[in-house]
Amino acid sequence: MTQGNLLRQILEYGNRPNPYPLYAELRKTPVLNEGDGAYVVSTYWEILSLLHDPRVSSDPHNLAVPGGPGFDPNDESSLPPSFIRLDPPEHDRLRRMTNTSFGPPHKARRIHEMRGELDEIVSGLIDGIGSTDRIDLVEQFSYPFPVTVICRLLGVPREDESRFHTWADTLAASLDPMPGEDPTERNKIAQKARTELGMYLAGLIEERRKNPQDDMLSELANLKGPDGSMTTMELLSTSALLLIAGHETTVNLITNGMLTLLRNPDVLQRLRDDPKLAVPIVEELLRFEPPVQLVPNRTTLADIEIGGVTIPKGASLWLVVAAGNRDPQRFKEPERFDPDREDIEHLGFGSGIHSCFGAPLARLEAQIALSELARRLVNPRLLEDPPEYRQNAVLRGPRHLPITCDEIRP
């Protein structure tokens, strides 16, 4: 196997069900120059170090060769970049303001208080499964659950939820790196989806400015804090980001989670007996099968020497967090799914200033979803293993997860 095509192999659709042997191969060269300007980093300590390195930028304008997935620096017609693609101080300001209506310390209990509502949505979805001959867990459960949650949290009317499906799918697909392919056409489609989503949100925000409700859009639209208010464009980018992130990641966490549990029936049984085990199970899942497999949108502001390699200024950095999560230098028996692991400081939510904004919500959603599925599905089995995967190598997860069970407990 030549080094040059390792990344391409990882991105190849055929390797989606099990990229982990390729990640192990990748880790042999902790910092790999793919030759086309991208530096692929795959070992735990190196990734962690770069995630905390102030010489690493998230702003695509700092790339020596501007571009990258879904980015066109000349396009002024679309929404401005959301805080995930910005550096401090703009990043910090926007993230801080967004946090005032989402998480601690400002809203210490916002997520905790959603618990009852999350339980209710999960119960409703499981009640509605119907025939147990062939359940598509993705379509019938793990997609609609987080989508309903993020729409309610933000304040998007239920009847509009389906419209996001298309926009979110398109935008998520645009994050999928396809080196060597001309991204022009894909970028065009993505920009169109972003613009449409933005226009829809603009209408909603306008409405919330007049009639504030108890939801995040209302709070963000009417925010007046030490950092001031968000401009309408900033507000649009931020809410679009939350909406997309809320769509595409937790789905995979829950689906990968159920897949892993069905492959480890002893753990599934333990979860059934003790729902509290959901907490360490979800942490181990974030290590073992992270919904975001790699972070492809960073660049260097200076030459950075790491892992015996000097990454030049302006290089494109690909941090393969899923490979770092199984680095034997960091974790004992990394290829084993072990919820009893004592030391699970994984990279599943990233680290540093861009560490996952929605982590507390994602954790709670996955904990509730998996413990309820374990409790209510009697004798669940996989109908296909491996299942059919989505195209996306970054946001990796099954497209469908056909399962069956004997009955559904009330």
Next chain:
Amino acid sequence: MSVDGYLDRLKRDGRIVVVGASLAGLRGAETLRDGGFAGTLTMIGDEPYEPYDRPPLSKGVLLGKATADHTALPRRRALDAEWRLGVPASGLDMAAKRVRLADGDEVEYDRLLIATGVRARPWPHEREAALDGVFVLRTRDDATALQKRLADGPRRVFVIGAGFTGSEIASACREREIEVTVAERGAAPLVGALGGVVGEVAAQMQRENGVDLRTGVMVTGLEGDSAGRVRAAHLSDGSSVETDVVVVSLGATRNTEWLAGSGLGAGPRGIACDAGCRAFDIRGIVTDDIFVAGDVARSPHPLFNYQFLSLEHWGNAVTQAETAAHNMLCESVDRRPHMWIPAFWSSQFGVNIKSVGVPSMGTEIIVTQGSLSEHRFAAVYGFQDRVIGAVTFDDARWLPFYQQLIESTAPFPPQFPTVDRRPEGARPVSADFPDPSVPTHGPTVTLSGYSPADRRITFTPGRH
């Protein structure tokens, strides 16, 4: 295997005594049990409480958000120890291997771990210190008493000393909307630990939050009323402040007096030990059965020019105790050095302050990210052209990077661009530490001892 199987016997049925039942003592004892020590374990503590956590005492407890009796340290494992609480150790007989207790009892040991920590330095005038309303803040009882007094709604609290504890107390008072005056001998709060440049930021934070901050002044006396309650503090600039609560925050004194005359190398700066936590005797000879850990220990650190450092840091207490306990139970070739990078945090006026390395060794400072005026920044300290320390205000997620710079003795000033670099970070300025010969509340790191010429080393800390 040792020649005579001593270690095996020690592990099986030896006697280990831990003096000091706080964070370091507890983590040390737990590590001994983890390491297979099955013999008799005695824990001696001067307070009547089982080990508790101190950081909440000056934060959550003073705010009334937590009570002092709910800060017990979580246990990592069952200890199966004999607890001798509420009785301080009063002496050590090294030859007979015995610890004397204040109640006259004696406890024999095969190996001894000393983790007696520090205590608050009291107000030096005894009569004034005894006035009702005069407090220090170190123990659970101190915190309970002060919290109760704050809940009574005093007209004004007067804090002597603007180190970390004093500043956190002032912050808690303001959050409770209590008027507070802070008197500091140095030019700014936190100046001993972080220097004048950062101290100026701390001063702004205090003033913006309504603290009546007086710097460059000493407190010359505390005045009581006829009932023995404190009513005013007098300052060296001739002014006086009416107050009904005074908190003395003048730093800490190491608990080593009980070792006087024992022959151990113990004094006001702590107990000197080698990098493996083995205590020195007064002749400079390392002992093999007495180990020290936590605030009371002074040990040499290669990254900081082999200065003997004593660190009043939470994380140091934990890791040093773990290292000491490990070394107590193994052959000399298996011993580990204690190579912790100093690190601490504080929380005041809504700002999270974190530091790594030894800023107080620094002579220069440069703001590499953010801005001093926004009270949100990362700054790096330089000493002899290398990075020696770093501090962040509300910017802690970058700190691991700066720790790496310290560990790799990176050149100062850093030459690379960073995200959020501002014009004020274009060049270093003097870090503006006070003359060390002028006493102040003191930094949380005490430097002393051997200082060889600048060394260039690559430091590789253990990662597990």
